[in-house]
Amino acid sequence: MQNKMKVWVMGYRSLVGVTPLMSLRRNRTFAFTSSSDSALKWEGGVSMVQGxxxxxGLEFVKQLLEKNELGHVIATCRDPNGATGLLDLKNKFTERLNILELDVTKESTIEASARSIKERYGYLNLLxxxxxxxxxxxxxxPETTLNRVEKSSLMLAYEVNAVGPILVIKHMWPLLKVGGGSGTNRDVAVIANLSARVGSIGDNRLGGWHAYRSSKTALNQLTKTVSVELTRKRDQIVCILxxxxxxxxxxxxxxxxxxxxCKLFTKEFSVQKLLHIIENAKSNDNGKFFAWDGQEIPW
Ligand SMILES: NC(=O)c1ccc[n+]([C@@H]2O[C@H](COP(=O)([O-])OP(=O)(O)OC[C@H]3O[C@@H](n4cnc5c(N)ncnc54)[C@H](OP(=O)(O)O)[C@@H]3O)[C@@H](O)[C@H]2O)c1
Incomplete structure (x- = not known):
């Protein structure tokens, strides 16, 4: 009985570095169900944008906040104090935007973000x-010829573009659950990794850009591998590229x-298209590699 007791919590304030309970503020009402995992019920869903x-990434944060009036967004970046675009959004969406520090090359910052998200929200619907x-x-x-290939460039590109996102998934996976709030057609939680067409081996006609290209290929294979495990475990999570x-x-x-x-998109246009794919993701999309227009890209 006590566990199911419905408590009304009056608003909250999402300041970087302020613990969730300290930041409760009396201006808006949220339903808080004291369930076994003590998760707050965040009407409108909880999304995380890493990078x-x-x-x-910044445009995703903006459109998620604008499109879903009740949605909460966690935006992560390497330097929250220097992220002027995010700080501007924070002024406008004080309560629904939470900025956390995360560098994909430092696993401790990924773990710290996961802990902070767990404490504050209890779950994530979209990563x-x-x-x-x-x-x-x-x-x-970016290398135009094999002669320019450097070990250091290859390693750095792999670390940031392939290893980092997978470590983020590893730490956020336990938090992911179905939902997303009003305005979406999703009956699954979604992980979306920003890849690039140049990561496609089947589509590689021009060569060059060895480090970037192959790091995105690695990201694709790692993401596909995660998607297979998600299906096997019957998790209601869809992982797409x-x-x-x-x-x-x-x-x-x-x-x-x-x-x-005509082929250079604005970020507003591209993110609108990508959000359409994310919002309509279905379980049979798990492990697929989509272009902005919804067309599948060969591996
Ligand atoms: N723009 C395109 O035409 C295009 C095409 C295909 C694919 N993509 C992919 O789309 C994604 C977004 O690209 P974009 O065009 O928005 O690039 P961007 O404007 O250069 O932004 C890159 C973002 O990555 C962050 N980042 C870099 N290293 C990081 C690290 N170690 N840890 C955490 N964050 C880090 C940057 O943060 P800082 O501000 O701290 O540096 C920045 O927020 C990328 O994955 C890119 O490969 C872009």
Whole structure:
């Protein structure tokens, strides 16, 4: 009886570094069911966007907050204090946006985020891994020929683009559960990893970009492997890979010269398309690799 007792909790404030119970505020009513896992019932669902400081990740956070008036979003990034785009959103969506520090190359930060999410929300309905690197001046140069391939570039690209997202899934997996709130057609929890068409082996006609390309191929194989396990365990979680198109962000900017204007998407357009895929994900989509327009991409 006590376990099922319905308690009404008056609002909360989502400030970075403030514990959930300390941040309760008297301005809005949420249903809180004191169940065995003490999970708060977050009307509207709980989504996490990893790699949310800029570009496509930041746009996901914005659209998730705007589209679902009751939805809560956890945005993670390496440097919360320097993530100006997220801080602007935080001013507007103070209560529904929670910014946490997470660097995919530091597993301790992934674990800390998982702990914080568990304590505060109890679960996640959607996980989007949006982080990624293609080039970093003087550190990682996309290779145009085999002669330019460097061990350090290959290792760094694998670490950030393939290993990192899978470790994030590993730590968030116990939190994932069905739901997502109003406005979605989902009857599954969703993990969406931002991949790239250049990661497709079957579609590789141009060569080059060895580190980026192969790191996304590795991400694809790791994600597919996770999806098989999810099916075997009959978890109601769907794990998909998404190619956003060529999108006008910091990542693509140095390479946009040869991209026809009509093929260079705004991040607003691309994320709208990707959210449509996520919101309509079904269990038989598990393990699939989709382009922005919903077409499947060959492995
Ligand atoms: N833009 C395109 O045309 C395009 C095409 C195909 C696929 N994609 C993929 O889409 C995803 C988003 O790309 P984007 O265009 O939005 O790139 P972006 O604007 O360069 O943003 C990349 C994001 O990744 C984060 N990041 C980098 N290293 C990280 C780390 N170690 N830990 C956590 N976060 C890290 C960055 O955070 P900081 O601010 O801390 O650096 C930033 O938030 C990537 O996976 C990319 O490969 C993009």
């Amino acid at each position: 949310a400081s800029r570009g496509i 989007i891994n949006a982080s990624g690197i293609l080039s970093i001046p003087n550190v990682l140069q 998404l190619h956003p198109g060529t999108v006008d962000t910091d990542l693509s900017r140095p390479f946009q010269r040869n991209v026809p204007e």
